[in-house]
Amino acid sequence: MVKYISSNSPQYFAFNVWSIPSAKAVMDAASQLKCDIILQTSMKAFQQLDIEEFHAYVKSYSQKKKINTYLHLDHCRTLDWIHTAIEYGWDSVMIDASDKPLDENIRLTNEVADLAARKGVLVEAEVGQIRGQEDEISSVEAGIARMEDIDRFVKNTRIDMLAAAIGTVHGQYKGVPNLHYQMISEINEITDIPFVIHGGSGLSDEILSRLLSYRNVKKINISTEVKLAYKCGIEESICKNGVEKSGFDPLVINSQIHTSIQNMTTNKLRLLGRTS
Ligand SMILES: [Zn+2]
Numbered sequence: 001m002v003k004y005i006s007s008n009s010p011q012y013f014a015f016n017v018w019s020i021p022s023a024k025a026v027m028d029a030a031s032q033l034k035c036d037i038i039l040q041t042s043m044k045a046f047q048q049l050d051i052e053e054f055h056a057y058v059k060s061y062s063q064k065k066k067i068n069t070y071l072h073l074d075h076c077r078t079l080d081w082i083h084t085a086i087e088y089g090w091d092s093v094m095i096d097a098s099d100k101p102l103d104e105n106i107r108l109t110n111e112v113a114d115l116a117a118r119k120g121v122l123v124e125a126e127v128g129q130i131r132g133q134e135d136e137i138s139s140v141e142a143g144i145a146r147m148e149d150i151d152r153f154v155k156n157t158r159i160d161m162l163a164a165a166i167g168t169v170h171g172q173y174k175g176v177p178n179l180h181y182q183m184i185s186e187i188n189e190i191t192d193i194p195f196v197i198h199g200g201s202g203l204s205d206e207i208l209s210r211l212l213s214y215r216n217v218k219k220i221n222i223s224t225e226v227k228l229a230y231k232c233g234i235e236e237s238i239c240k241n242g243v244e245k246s247g248f249d250p251l252v253i254n255s256q257i258h259t260s261i262q263n264m265t266t267n268k269l270r271l272l273g274r275t276s
Helices: 020-032 043-050 051-064 077-088 101-115 147-156 181-190 205-212 224-241 250-272
Strands: 012-016 037-041 067-076 090-097 122-127 161-164 195-197 217-222
Touching: 012 067, 012 161, 012 224, 012 250, 020 037, 020 051, 020 224, 020 250, 037 043, 037 122, 051 067, 051 195, 067 077, 077 090, 090 161, 101 147, 101 205, 122 147, 122 217, 147 161, 147 181, 161 181, 161 224, 181 195, 181 205, 181 224, 205 217, 205 250
Parallel strands: 012 037, 012 217, 037 067, 067 090, 090 122, 122 161, 161 195, 195 217
Antiparallel strands: none
């Protein structure tokens, strides 16, 4: 079975979606550029969705659009939900035990790897917590993984994708992002496991292109910007059409949201240089 992410695979953007319409908007951008794509579900979205219906829709729509769409479970902390995602056909899962001591992280990650391997599902894991903006990191070190931990982690786990804190943050950046680019090369020297960038939202096109220039960077996660595009779509449609008018039409709002998410996605995917 060919792994969709490996040291030889193309690079991907992974977009967090929470519904069939948000998934459709991302897939429409991907199909226009003839680009394969990863759709991620946060735990919150995964728990609220009808996952059977969502999975069926995503797979049939991407088939219709002639692209490959992979479903990924983002930041999952419990084996039960990982098990559910595997059972319902998700292509990859992320076990996030990065808040636990390293040995415990390794143990849990391997438990997931065993579970996933039986179904050919790929596993992403994280070393050194990638902080959220709300954490208000007081020192640079607070959000940076230690190389010796990364080394020990990859040598003792069987994972397909590695996430590690290199200075990116979840949510929106305050000020200029301080990314430790040299860590990406250092990680590539110790392992050829594909590297995942979390907190891709809010990084400029220049920064994203620089990240993509590292051949071990195979997945860049975009979550906040999908939500912001959704918000923008609502705001624009209200601005243009007004909600007070007698002719208020939800379809206009839906269409504006769709366009807003599709455009944001297109702009990111163009950075992969796989436009046709
Ligand atoms: Zn993340």
